Amino acid sequence: MSKRQILSHKKVFASELFYVEETKFTLPNGKTKTHQNAIRRPTVSVFPITDQYEIYLITQYRYLLEKEALEAMAGFINKKETSLSAAKRELQEEMGISASHWEEIARIEMTASVFRAQSHLFLAKDLEFGKTNFDDDEHITILKMPIEEAAKKVARGEINHAPSMIGILLLDRLRRENKL
């Protein structure tokens, strides 16, 4: 399927969490093009639910979006970590919760071109509560609500962070089908 011919491929920018690569290529029609893509380290998004089908979400001030955002707990996967161990670590650090049942409900690509950002979405069940351990620049508030209410907030546009929307809508669907 790969019909383009690569002429050159190089890294043109790098930071801690992403890099930019530039690819020069020729199309079957002979035209030459240059594309820049930014590739970000993958993240995990965690959806802890109680036995009563309530979900834990957080609110946090997001400088990038210039607003307080309601979203699922999430974090980057560190080097030498699996997605599952990152999910367990983040849930422990940010919410002080450990869970005995884990399930990857989706692996998503945020965009299909230009930006590569992958997130692994995890359902966490059978929760146990301990102490939190925030990063020094995080100020988060933890909220608990029925999954159906979270899904309504997604539908009303009160939650607009893509991985959070997807996890909530998928869990709401599973719950309705009695598969949760």
Add this chain to the structure above:
Amino acid sequence: MSKRQILSHKKVFASELFYVEETKFTLPNGKTKTHQNAIRRPTVSVFPITDQYEIYLITQYRYLLEKEALEAMAGFINKKETSLSAAKRELQEEMGISASHWEEIARIEMTASVFRAQSHLFLAKDLEFGKTNFDDDEHITILKMPIEEAAKKVARGEINHAPSMIGILLLDRLRRENKL
């Protein structure tokens, strides 16, 4: 809420579709940090549906993901274009479809930090079919299926492009609630 003090803020990389900005700031605890964010031009994702609650999707080889991907039709919002006019143009160019009913069903942020990529999700109804007008490097296949089937593909992980997943799950929800 913005508790950090900005020390400097500058553009460190720019391409046609995104740029990278670097911000140096001090936290309330006195620590200094530097963050790089990549900001991409916003996109539209379009969900055309028939009177029989079928949805049009496309498959397309995605170099970034190195696979043939099933997804909603999408494109960048050009300068001087509104999100709605971009949605109308893309639907016309890629599928040769015009629609007399348009509705913005969501405005989403792909990530909450590091990458800023916004997409406007549009429902298009009352469709009329004409001729397509692809870009020269696009090879797309158009598919039509019941919304419920598309939602099953999302749940099974056969569609993993975030805006496509969100639009399909929201439309499936609206359809079940007889609001579509």
